[in-house]
Amino acid sequence: MTIKHLFHACVLAGVPGVALTQAIPLGDPEHGAELYQYECAACHQIGEGAEHRIGPHLNRIFDRRAGSQEFDGYSEALARQGRDGLRWDFLRLDAYIANPRSLVSGTNMAYPGLEDAEERADLIAFIRAYSDRPQDIPEAAPTAFAPEVQLPAEVLEIEGDAEYGEFLSASCTTCHQRSGDHAGIPGIIGWPEEDFVVAMHAYKQELRPHQVMQSVAQRLDDEEIAALAAYFGGLRRE
Amino acid sequence: MRLNRRRFLGTATAATAALSAPAVLGNARPRVVVIGGGSGGGTAARYLASDSNGALDVTLIEPSRMYYTCYFSNLYLGGFWEFEDLGHDYGNMAMRGVNIIHDWAMAVDRDAQTVSLGGGGAVSYDRLVVSPGIDFVDGAVPGWDVSQQSKMPHAYKSGTQAQLLKAQVENMREGGTYAMVAPPNPYRCPPGPYERISMVAHILSERNPTAKILIVDPKANFSKQGLFEEGWNRHYPGMIERIGPDFGGDNVEVRPDDMEVVIDGMVESVDVCNVIPAQKAGKIAELAGLTNDAGWAPVKPEDMRSRMDDNVFVLGDASQQGAMPKSGYSANSQAKVVANVIRGELTDSRIFPARYANACWSLIATNDGVKVGASYEPGEDEIESVSSFISQTGEDAELRRQTFEESIGWYNGIVDDIFG
Structure with missing residues (x-):
């Protein structure tokens, strides 16, 4: 089974009246175990006796609130998203492993991301076995959530209209300080454009939690997001 | 391309x-x-x-x-x-x-x-x-006009009125009554009177815990009502009473010289009276x-x-x-x-x-912040709400603390946007 089957199942389940009752086939946990050693084990322990090391251990991570373990190394960004309601369900783990910064811009996890969706499914299938009663773990509800921040290449290639972005930015600077200070609300001055675009689409797709930002992002089209990214990306902190 | x-x-x-x-x-x-x-x-x-x-x-x-x-x-x-x-x-x-x-x-x-x-x-x-x-609308609350604002402050334009009201609350006699005459719609800062009630209750529960708070309200409902009432029950049980229009809250007169509030004909003696008139x-x-x-x-x-x-x-x-x-x-x-x-x-x-937006944060008690907001667009005849959000009852303390910190961040952001 591949990850693609999973998404087909979700799409079918979205048809009114069709409930998603059968377990969703996941990836191959044996291949996942190999990948884990290569991709994750340097920082994250898993299994009996696992402890926090460079990163937190990953036992029972499924459906846990992000940043909620007694681990000192969480970034403020991850802890903040946890408080906002980010939980590690399949879709969000998948998105995080695909590109950690697309889900949590300020994460401390220095991992470039795993591009191949099937490999991610295998990896998650392995990690999932170390969560409580893995057979009962609810998969993400078959809603409109995209499996990750899926951005067609042409969206990332839009050349942002910085002048328009400056106008639109007025909606941002009511809360995000022009100085770039980030007490209470994160600073967004001088963000790399692509990070900005990906983050805004993650809010728009409701992969990232936070009601205000979801509300803001849902009103922005692709060009407007690119315009904002161009404007803020061109600013430097005072 | x-x-x-x-x-x-x-x-x-x-x-x-x-x-x-x-x-x-x-x-x-x-x-x-x-x-x-x-x-x-x-x-x-x-x-x-x-x-x-x-x-x-x-x-x-x-x-x-x-x-x-x-x-x-x-x-x-x-x-x-x-x-x-x-x-x-x-x-x-x-x-x-x-x-x-x-x-x-x-x-x-x-x-x-x-x-x-x-x-x-x-x-x-x-x-x-x-x-x-x-x-303020002249004659909105019978017995009150701006010449009475030192006895019964409105404290709804900040500045010295806010200082006066604070001093009156802090110096209120033990077990006294703070009354608020709340405004009818529309008025500035819809959650403002009720956040104020929360803050007065916070002060009184520390300094004067047998004091009472009375809200005389011409409105049947108010902004973030569920959130405020949940918070008041949790943080200040038994302290706050609200008289809505069904019990005469829309028929009120004040007597500043006697420090009395007349609600639907019933005379109440109060110690502090915060009159927020129609606007x-x-x-x-x-x-x-x-x-x-x-x-x-x-x-x-x-x-x-x-x-x-x-x-x-x-x-x-x-x-x-x-x-x-x-x-x-x-x-x-x-x-x-x-x-x-x-x-x-x-x-x-x-x-x-x-494109327009709004959000309002309110503090109910220490580190217990809530928010409400929406995005707006021009409609045919007026500005219309296109999407909205509000804090939920029953949220955990961590999220409420974060919402409060976010409100401080917002304040710093907006004053920087204007005066920075």
Whole structure:
């Protein structure tokens, strides 16, 4: 089974009246175990006796609130998203492993991301076995959530209209300080454009939690997001 | 393929042609006058001056040299903030090129396009922005007028009134009663009276725990009601009583000399009485002939332009625009739309379609913050809400603490956006 089957199942389940009752086939946990050693084990322990090391251990991570373990190394960004309601369900783990910064811009996890969706499914299938009663773990509800921040290449290639972005930015600077200070609300001055675009689409797709930002992002089209990214990306902190 | 559509060119020139010609001839720069240096007018002045890089002559008329925000004055009342934390001066705005006149705008001659000043003289404009905030409706609460505000403060325009109310609450006799006469809709800052109740309860539960709080309310429902009532039951059980219209809360009279409140004929003796009367647009909007029978200044939803005069824009609490609540955030959001439109009309810069937003944070108790907000767009006749959000009852303490910290971040953001 591949990850693609999973998404087909979700799409079918979205048809009114069709409930998603059968377990969703996941990836191959044996291949996942190999990948884990290569991709994750340097920082994250898993299994009996696992402890926090460079990163937190990953036992029972499924459906846990992000940043909620007694681990000192969480970034403020991850802890903040946890408080906002980010939980590690399949879709969000998948998105995080695909590109950690697309889900949590300020994460401390220095991992470039795993591009191949099937490999991610295998990896998650392995990690999932170390969560409580893995057979009962609810998969993400078959809603409109995209499996990750899926951005067609042409969206990332839009050349942002910085002048328009400056106008639109007025909606941002009511809360995000022009100085770039980030007490209470994160600073967004001088963000790399692509990070900005990906983050805004993650809010728009409701992969990232936070009601205000979801509300803001849902009103922005692709060009407007690119315009904002161009404007803020061109600013430097005072 | 590179996409970069310049979608909005053209709208500026079309709109300009329909209006009176700006003074672009010769060396004279087009003149914009802004009345009122709060969240609406202050934002408009700053953005007009900064974004036009000197192409516009921007004058702000504001009597106060220090602006004390109304928002977060409840935190001062609750002992979380110092009074000085609320104050902001106009130095940075002046350095950004705004010509600031600390005086009262006494009258507007819309035919001559001039604003006359309390200290004499007048300033002329090509476009006028009116952002005077609110005034109180005369006779709204029988027995009360502004001459009674030292005995029964409104504390709804910040500044010294907030200081007075705080002193009265702190010096209230043991076991005394704090009464609030709440305003009818519409009024500035919909959750404001109820956040104030929370902050008074916070102070009293620490200093005077047998004291009582009485709310006399003409409204059946109020903003964030479920969140406030949940919080009051949790943090201040038994302290707060609210009398709504079903029990005569809409039939109230006050007697400041006797410190009495008469509710539907029943006389209550109180120790502190905070009267927040019904509201209308600030006086100058009325004097300028910009208001309607309801006392507010109706505007067009796409750009906050007065329905009475195409050269005049009304912002913030004084305006009647539709679904946006009267708040500092709303005024700030509207001001940016207006600044963009005026700059486009007078300097041919690009005009973009309006978008508006609002959010209001309230503090219920220490680290127990909640929020409500929405996005708005111009509809056919008025501004309409397109999506909204609100904190939920039963949220955990961590999230509430984060919401409170976010509110501090918002405050720092918006005052930086205006006065920074």
